[in-house]
Amino acid sequence: xxxxxxxxxxxxxxxxxxxxxxxxxxxxxxxxxxxxxxxxxxxxxxxxxxxxxxxxxxxxxxxxxxxxxxxxxxxxxxxxxxxxxxxxxxxxxxxxxxxxxxxxxxxxxxxxxxxxxxxxxxxxxxxxxxxxxxxxxxxxxxxxxxxxxxxxxxxxxxxxxxxxxxxxxxxxxxxxxxxxxxxxxxxxxxxxxxxxxxxxxxxxxxxxxxxxxxxxxxxxxxxxxxxxxxxxxxxxxxxxxxxxxxxxxxxxxxxxxxxxxxxxxxxxxxxxxxxxxxxxxxxxxxxxxxxxxxxxxxxxxxxxxxxxxxxxxxxxxxxxxxxxxxxxxxxxxxxxxxxxxxxxxxxxxxxxxxxxxxxxxxxxxxxxxxxxxxxxxxxxxxxxxxxxxxxxxxxxxxxxxxxxxxxxxxxxxxxxxxxxxxxxxxxxxxxxxxxxxxxxxxxxxxxxxxxxxxxxxxxxxxxxxxx
Amino acid sequence: xxxxxxxxxxxxxxxxxxxxxxxxxxxxxxxxxxxxxxxxxxxxxxxxxxxxxxxxxxxxxxxxxxxxxxxxxxxxxxxxxxxxxxxxxxxxxxxxxxxxxxxxxxxxxxxxxxxxxxxxxxxxxxxxxxxxxxxxxxxxxxxxxxxxxxxxxxxxxxxxxxxxxxxxxxxxxxxxxxxxxxxxxxxxxxxxxxxxxxxxxxxxxxxxxxxxxxxxxxxxxxxxxxxxxxxxxxxxxxxxxxxxxxxxxxxxxxxxxxxxxxxxxxxxxxxxxxxxxxxxxxxxxxxx
Numbered sequence: 001x002x003x004x005x006x007x008x009x010x011x012x013x014x015x016x017x018x019x020x021x022x023x024x025x026x027x028x029x030x031x032x033x034x035x036x037x038x039x040x041x042x043x044x045x046x047x048x049x050x051x052x053x054x055x056x057x058x059x060x061x062x063x064x065x066x067x068x069x070x071x072x073x074x075x076x077x078x079x080x081x082x083x084x085x086x087x088x089x090x091x092x093x094x095x096x097x098x099x100x101x102x103x104x105x106x107x108x109x110x111x112x113x114x115x116x117x118x119x120x121x122x123x124x125x126x127x128x129x130x131x132x133x134x135x136x137x138x139x140x141x142x143x144x145x146x147x148x149x150x151x152x153x154x155x156x157x158x159x160x161x162x163x164x165x166x167x168x169x170x171x172x173x174x175x176x177x178x179x180x181x182x183x184x185x186x187x188x189x190x191x192x193x194x195x196x197x198x199x200x201x202x203x204x205x206x207x208x209x210x211x212x213x214x215x216x217x218x219x220x221x222x223x224x225x226x227x228x229x230x231x232x233x234x235x236x237x238x239x240x241x242x243x244x245x246x247x248x249x250x251x252x253x254x255x256x257x258x259x260x261x262x263x264x265x266x267x268x269x270x271x272x273x274x275x276x277x278x279x280x281x282x283x284x285x286x287x288x289x290x291x292x293x294x295x296x297x298x299x300x301x302x303x304x305x306x307x308x309x310x311x312x313x314x315x316x317x318x319x320x321x322x323x324x325x326x327x328x329x330x331x332x333x334x335x336x337x338x339x340x341x342x343x344x345x346x347x348x349x350x351x352x353x354x355x356x357x358x359x360x361x362x363x364x365x366x367x368x369x370x371x372x373x374x375x376x377x378x379x380x381x382x383x384x385x386x387x388x389x390x391x392x393x394x395x396x397x398x399x400x401x402x403x404x405x406x407x408x409x410x411x412x413x414x415x416x417x418x419x420x421x422x423x424x425x426x427x428x429x430x431x432x433x434x435x436x437x438x439x440x441x442x443x444x445x446x447x448x449x450x451x452x453x454x455x456x457x458x459x460x461x462x463x464x465x466x467x
Numbered sequence: 468x469x470x471x472x473x474x475x476x477x478x479x480x481x482x483x484x485x486x487x488x489x490x491x492x493x494x495x496x497x498x499x500x501x502x503x504x505x506x507x508x509x510x511x512x513x514x515x516x517x518x519x520x521x522x523x524x525x526x527x528x529x530x531x532x533x534x535x536x537x538x539x540x541x542x543x544x545x546x547x548x549x550x551x552x553x554x555x556x557x558x559x560x561x562x563x564x565x566x567x568x569x570x571x572x573x574x575x576x577x578x579x580x581x582x583x584x585x586x587x588x589x590x591x592x593x594x595x596x597x598x599x600x601x602x603x604x605x606x607x608x609x610x611x612x613x614x615x616x617x618x619x620x621x622x623x624x625x626x627x628x629x630x631x632x633x634x635x636x637x638x639x640x641x642x643x644x645x646x647x648x649x650x651x652x653x654x655x656x657x658x659x660x661x662x663x664x665x666x667x668x669x670x671x672x673x674x675x676x677x678x679x680x681x682x683x684x685x686x687x688x689x690x691x692x693x694x695x696x697x698x699x700x701x702x703x704x705x706x707x708x709x710x711x712x713x714x715x716x717x718x719x720x721x722x723x724x725x726x727x728x729x730x731x732x733x734x735x736x737x738x739x740x741x742x743x744x745x746x747x748x749x750x751x752x753x754x755x
Contacts (some may be wrong), residue, residue, distance in 0.1 A: 164661035175630030183604020274737030
């Protein structure tokens with residue numbers, strides 16, 4: 001433990017050193033900026049004020065026109081819509097809907113997302129402006145040296161050669177921004193509004209901490225949160241251990257020297273691994289359903305039917321157990337494949353030496369195999385833990401739409417993990433701000449665990465060698 | 468060990484026999500546990516009656532090919548148009564595969580080969596983004612798609628799958644990292660531009676990676692339920708996964724047949740690619 005503490009301390013030290021370096025870095029940047037402005041010739045100044053004008057003056061007609069047209073487009077966007085979007089981002093709507101007077105009210109949610117969008121466009125605009133200035137300065141330096149400004153053909157050539165990385169990354173970056181970054185920023189911000197529940201269009205929303213108050217407070221939401229969090233941790237620990245033990249056991253069994261046709265035996269777990277997850281999960285749902293085959297057989301045998309996956313209290317531990325089983329059925333094979341690979345890396349000399357010293361099979365397993373496998377799979381174990389903590393599929397497919405009718409659960413069932421609850425709240429039931437706050441909590445837990453792993457692994461190994 | 472036969476005492480032989488017995492017993496049990504649900508689903512798909520209530524136990528009482536035929540010919544008054552769903556799925560998965568592969572390969576290549584300002588920023592950003600719960604932004608995505616007028620349109624899914632694919636560039640980057648730099652340097656000396664290096668050298672060298680990427684970007688839309696469920700409202704626009712998700716118990720045989728039909732290609736793919744997948748899994752083990 002002490003070692004881990006020292007590593008963490010090292011991590012903090014580095015972070016602190018980086019923070020201390022910030023003011024110096026800022027000062028240096030300003031110095032460079034002033035030097036640049038002092039040097040800049042007239043045509044560069046033209047570009048600083050009007051994007052593309054400097055390029056036009058240097059005779060780079062096409063490039064200059066492209067810059068000018070995008071400047072026009074941007075200005076048009078901001079004058080007609082963008083400024084309103086940005087103002088809307090702060091107010092979240094001021095006009096209430098009034099059907100009598102035919103006033104179409106503001107939609108707070110749309111205004112929030114359009115505001116974020118406008119900020120992104122603004123950022124892109126600024127970035128484009130900076131490239132324009134840099135480009136003009138580059139041309140000015142060439143002219144100072146007595147060289148000719150780049151022709152358009154040359155510009156295209158740079159784009160495919162020395163600036164290839166920029167050209168190649170533009171499309172991925174833009175698409176990730178639109179479909180991944182903006183939605184996430186939106187959700188982070190929505191956690192600090194009162195959107196959702198009763199506050200959806202036409203009602204106007206506002207910035208507030210109401211969601212956090214509800215989660216921390218003693219309301220129904222708060223008590224549900226505590227119950228779900230407790231089960232979520234229990235689930236993550238048990239299912240990770242169960243999957244790991246089963247997977248390792250399976251790999252060891254198939255690795256035994258007296259097993260013939262191990263490829264044949266291995267095919268069965270791989271079959272389970274290969275079937276798309278949602279099909280296996282839906283299949284198991286049918287298998288355990290009220291009138292499914294298992295209940296039918298129980299009925300035939302004269303026993304009482306068990307309502308495995310229904311909403312009342314009797315189903316609680318059945319459903320949880322079935323969830324653990326199905327999750328093990330689906331994920332054990334991948335752990336098996338992984339540990340098989342790791343087992344093949346163990347030096348077999350170790351076993352022979354141990355056998356010579358009179359160690360039996362169990363001792364060999366405990367002293368050689370287990371430490372090695374645990375050591376080699378720790379990172380995987382942690383990522384499995386994070387994966388299981390956020391294992392949405394199992395209970396979504398097996399018990400979707402089931403809300404427990406006892407114990408004051410708020411839009412959740414007794415098997416739901418935080419992530420299922422998040423889905424119930426924000427996608428199925430429009431409780432946006434609470435859902436967003438939950439996702440922030442999930443993010444904090446996940447990243448804390450990941451940070452711990454990171455500090456304890458690769459990046460800090462180097463440090464270890466010197467200690 | 469094999470060249471000299473050791474003499475074994477009867478006790479050792481007995482030990483070996485019990486060891487063998489238990490090993491194979493466990494193997495049989497485990498294989499049964501994994502095989503049984505699959506077998507159950509496959510046999511159910513050949514059942515004569517559709518509803519799970521007529522099964523009387525695990526397996527159907529009578530077998531026929533009827534379910535597979537009606538899966539494609541009879542859509543029960545437009546409730547279960549499997550053929551349309553299948554074509555939709557094929558279209559979405561195919562298109563996402565093409566665009567997604569291009570974007571991921573480009574990202575992975577650039578992140579592996581080039582050192583530029585902001586590279587570390589991009590790396591950290593994707594790391595942080597990856598820690599948010601996957602569908603956290605689903606509400607926002609719905610609003611964005613409404614603004615773009617793409618709700619209930621298959622292209623919305625294609626944009627999403629292909630557009631977010633670059634987030635998973637690390638595997639591809641890892642592959643490009645293994646190509647020795649000398650090859651690229653030699654090409655640079657011969658005067659090739661970076662674009663030429665990418666198209667004429669990198670792409671031919673990375674065929675296995677392209678195949679792997681194409682398969683993974685294809686398999687994801689093929690079996691995703693959440694996004695299509697969110698964005699596709701009209702039954703005729705659904706993908707197979709959403710359709711199967713909404714099948715009731717009275718159409719259990721139809722569910723089984725539909726599942727078997729789309730699971731078989733994926734299962735075959737996995738068996739062909741098991742080596743690649745294991746490599747991917749253990750690579751993750753080293754990097755964490």
